[in-house]
Amino acid sequence: MRRTRRRLLILVLSLAFVSSIGRCVASESIIGSRETCDIEGEDFTVDKIPNTRCFNCLCKNGFVECRKQQCPSIEGCYTLLEPREDECCHRCKGCVQNGVHHGSETEWIEENDPCRIFSCKAGVITESRLHCYTPCSNPVPAAAGQCCPVCVGCHVNGQLVTADRSVTTTEDPCVTCRCNAAGRLTCAKQACPVLHCPGSKIVHDSGECCPRCKGSRRYLSPPKGACMLGTGVYNSGMQFYLDQCTRCSCSNSTVSCVRETCPVHDCPAEHQIALPGRCCPQCPEVEEVRPSCTYAGKTYGDGESWKLDSCKACACMQGKVRCAMPMCPPLNLPCPPNSRLEHPEGQCCPRCVESDGVCTVFGDPHYRTFDGKFFSFKGACKYQLASDCSGHTFSVRVTNDARSTRFSAWTKTIAIKVGDLKVNLGQKMRVKVNGKKVDIPYRVANRLDVNRTADSIVVSTQIGIKVLWDGISFLEVSAPTSYRGRLCGLCGNFNSLPKDDFTNRRGKLLQDPQPFGQSWLVGAKRSCVRPKPMVNFDRAKRCRGRKDHRLCNRLRSQIFDACHKKVNPTMYYKACLQDMCECPTENCYCESFTAYAHECKRLGIQLPHWRKSTRCRTGWDQFSAPAGPSFVPRFP
Template sequence: MQISVNLRQQIAKMCCKSNAMWKSLTSSSDQQQQQQPVTTTTTTTQFTQCHGQSQRHKCSNNNNNYKSQPHFLVRICTLVFMVMIALNQLETAAAGFREGLSGIMESCANEGEEVQIKGIQNAKCFKCTCQNGFVNCDKSCPSIDDCYLLDSKSSNDTCCRKCKGCIYRGVPYASGAEWSDPDEPCKTYKCIASVVTETTQKCYSQCDDNQLTAPRPGECCPTCQGCKINGQTVAEGQEVVASIDDRCLVCQCSGNKLSCAKKTCPILQCPKTKQKQLPNECCPRCTEQREFVAVKGKCIFNNKLYYDKTQFTPDRCTNCTCLNGTSICQRATCPILECAPEFQEEDGCCPRCIVAEVRSECTAQGVTYMNNETWNMGPCRSCRCIGGNIRCSEMRCQPVKCRPNEELKVPAGECCPKCLETAGTCTVFGDPHFKTFDGKFFSFQGSCKYLLAADCYGHNFSIRLTNDGRGTRRSSWPKTVTLKLRGLRINLGQKLRVKVNGTRVTLPYADHSSSSSENGHGHNVSIERLAEGGIMLRTELGLSIEWDGNNFLQVSVPAQYKRHLCGLCGNYNGSGRDDLTGRDGHSHSDDEVWHFANSWKVGGPKSCSRLRDNIVAQPTCNKRKPNFYCRPLRISEVFGNCDSRLNPTNYIDSCRMDVCECPTGSCHCDSFAAYAHECRRLGVQLPDWRTATNCPLGSWRRNATDANYRGNSFYGDPSLLTGGAGAGGAYKARRRKQQQHRLQQQQRRRQQNELQENEYIKKHVPNKFLRPRAPARTPPPIH
């Protein structure tokens, strides 16, 4: 609900005409009217406007008639006033709902890509991306946290709330804008919430005169050759506080020249009681926000209303003038002092140095330094001894917002944090399901050896994956993973068996041989057991492999390998759309996963565990069975409410496929483990999900049955496995009939799949991939 400004004015005028109780808010003198308090609600501002404009004489004229009017008019006007406040609060709440997106989190497939949102009001105000399988939307608006005076939001098309701007010499300026006078470059202006602060910069320099360059036309201060202060280098474009005792004295590096100046703090709208001063900042900030309806020709300052061209003094050091709704304020910039704060005293509006003994040395942390000697106190701070006083400078770091695939870190030896790309990860789990480096999910049940990931440009490493059919017709699981690295061959097998160059080794294992070894290759490899189970292989390249000894594998590579990789894990270029690119460079669709995966097949026929893979039919089973086994992935509490951070949809689909043809009875645990691993990587604190779901570590050690999961409340009703409960001959007969019908359907489906497969092979598989058919034997596998 939104109340128009005209309606508010009409209601205010009605109360003003019918009741003289508001007359006490005004005064007969103009000076008292100029300092009339302005309340923080939109409605009361309209009452003030009633007295400040042409209606005020009506209010005063009605004073004599007040006694003759019924008292119920007073009550009516008060009631109207309260209703206006309530409606205004409802409008503010509705505006808050309009500014945000609410509802069910939408799923998405293309990780990291921008998502276009349709059908949402003001969709252009939001930037939405696919993050962890969810559509994540942010509103890109300038911060208004420290703005005391907000513009009234009069249009639904406005994307962002704005701080009230300024008008100076007929030119509008946004809040936060800063400019200088072309004729007087040392005179600067800054607009903050309808207040323009005029100030004159004071220049400062620490370099010798022979290194000082005079200011060019349009510049205020001289510059020093080379961006150094107290012996510390300042990066291009970076700002540094020249003195931690005076944080308003700031230097900036531009074009390998350092320029230092001091400005006065901008005048703030909010009262002193609503200001805060952070310890590492020069100027205070406002702690609250207020919205006012503009009063034409008048200025709002510190909750007071001033007429146009009226002068006022917020404090004894500041002079202001109201011009076109903007307060123009002047305050002198305090001088730059060379003495420490303990040798300063107040002198009017600015401090001054007390005469003190001049010394030729300084002492800091037990170390004595001579005059003009400099020293570093870490990457952010450096100091100089000046006349016995220690003057320290400090780098100023700008706030940084990182993208989803980045993390904020401080590089070694540097002061300010930077957004660094996180390592790319490729995950393989279950009946193999793949999540590529760029977040693309696909499933592939080939039972041969494949190139998983490799540095196809520098040829520094390659990783091969061997899948095992485990006696099934269509499914397969990771069996071994092999890393080739500079003449080193490491094989990670089932049950955590590890071989290095064909020889089995015990863990932990490390190879730190140098490049001067006999084979001419240097290695820096370590393999260790993880506390949560599995093993971790790390290399000096930044490449790491995590393997659980059964069917979970995760490969991590540093960002330096971006766009250099190939294989089943994709090309790691930041986009998942082209991850199904075959060895020939041809990109495949989701329906052509087998073409893509078979193009990365390596090794001969002996590397395959099945003579021929069924490349058409997918594992199928009764829907009730997946619904039973995969239900814990839908329960937030099992995985620490991770479903608010990571979309479990892909893992649920993987789980449903795995339980259809499972040789161990616990294949659903593979998807649970992969989901939990990713949740942990995102920083989610997980409960003991393995105990809750009866999925212990090392599930390859035993075969599970339905009895292991019946009675567990997280799996739901066990009748999902049997299709119901009952007794008697009629029920058994019905069950036998259903079973016979199911077997007939399976037989027909198997025959149909074989026909489809043969037809598919004839149309799409080149003859060079087919081996000659041996007599009276099953067909060989496709390579």
């Protein structure tokens, strides 16, 4: 269901970039005051946003959040084309050769000459020839349709070349080595593409093969039939030289260039000698071959390799140190929604990694699914919370207790099943594994770990499923992205679409949480503990008459102020009021506070003193507390 918000925010369009003639290009983002929302995970249509189809708006953490459709990077393009009516993204001008269109940043080879390579960059075609590099003594001749001979084995100067990552040498960063699944290594060098931007906008980063254009600009059409390259205009049919390595021509408004590829050098760039009137530099005269190398005060024999760090390895080749390093793919920061930047220890390249899906249960049960849909379901039976409905690798079931109330329920126990292991989590932090009570920490080697935090029990499994339980009623289930689209139960299917989370056991999409929740009932009916409700009992009227607002208002106070800009407390405040309606212990407000604090922590916001300020105890406190009347806080 899609809803329209009449007053979302006062839109201020931010300029993505400005062309040289001062005209504004379409907005790339929206800034302004944030509007709150009530239905977590719900889609929204916002009339005030231009090009509405280009934005996806939904309710997340109690705020309307709009994200523009992700577009390819336009950095470095000075021939930007306006989006067509059916498009949301700017495009960089492509190239046409022999009637075939090629997109910007693409390459292709001559059909009858695999060493002849073409590239298109911002509307300019660059032709060059590959220079092969064979870092082995006995290369295998090139196969039909291939340019370069191959080496058996996937190491370059001591650096392993994996199938998903290219490697370059530090002596010549324009050399690219790739390894296929059969363990065959190919290394080659090609000329850099001709750039279409003013010279003042060209930068050459240290250690990079090719210079690049900095910034971007709209395409300025040259006179009919003419060509534009950088700031120069060339008539159709005209030939010209950019430098000693590059000859270009203009034909039908398209610039085509032929650029010489310099050979692979054994010496670093700083030792190469530029010769007058020549395109390529050369190395000094060959020195005497030595049987060993010295690096950082240590001597290595000929052919010996060593690793400097996670990014760089070196080898001794006939008395010279040769090094290589992986080529990290470009990162479009910030990372996409529901992902984070990660730099794994021991690995060279950072990467954007999808975050685990988290399903939360708290209070008089309120559920937030893996995909972010928020709902309440007050069934007091046993239910399937989350399960792998594809591979059947795990299941998590919850038993809800009515606590002697007529309409409410709270999570009482959890049953986790992974293979032949069954973990039961109960009140007062009780833990059983395969029916036997265990002390924490507890471990089953390579399968299961049960640990404690300051306020919870954490069960971690080898398959990546994690369960956090506070011993009272707060529960979190975390699932890695490998389970995306494979799950079912009250926590939804984890497919990134909140709107289909109410899919029942038979695969039918429902609208009401009550029949949806009941469809996931498991076990015998004797597990249900709901007393029969009183006839004509007006619960809503009774709840409106209670004075629980001053307790729940703590969620909207300065105690949680550090998190209010990240997570709207309204949803948790309303849940708190519901929980207090039939609360048998008078401190059920703490369960919404716990859920709110955990959500804040997941977003990197610490609230270290909230328990002390609200007098909310942990499950560990209750486990060690002497028997007696329920604790009733008194707030001023």
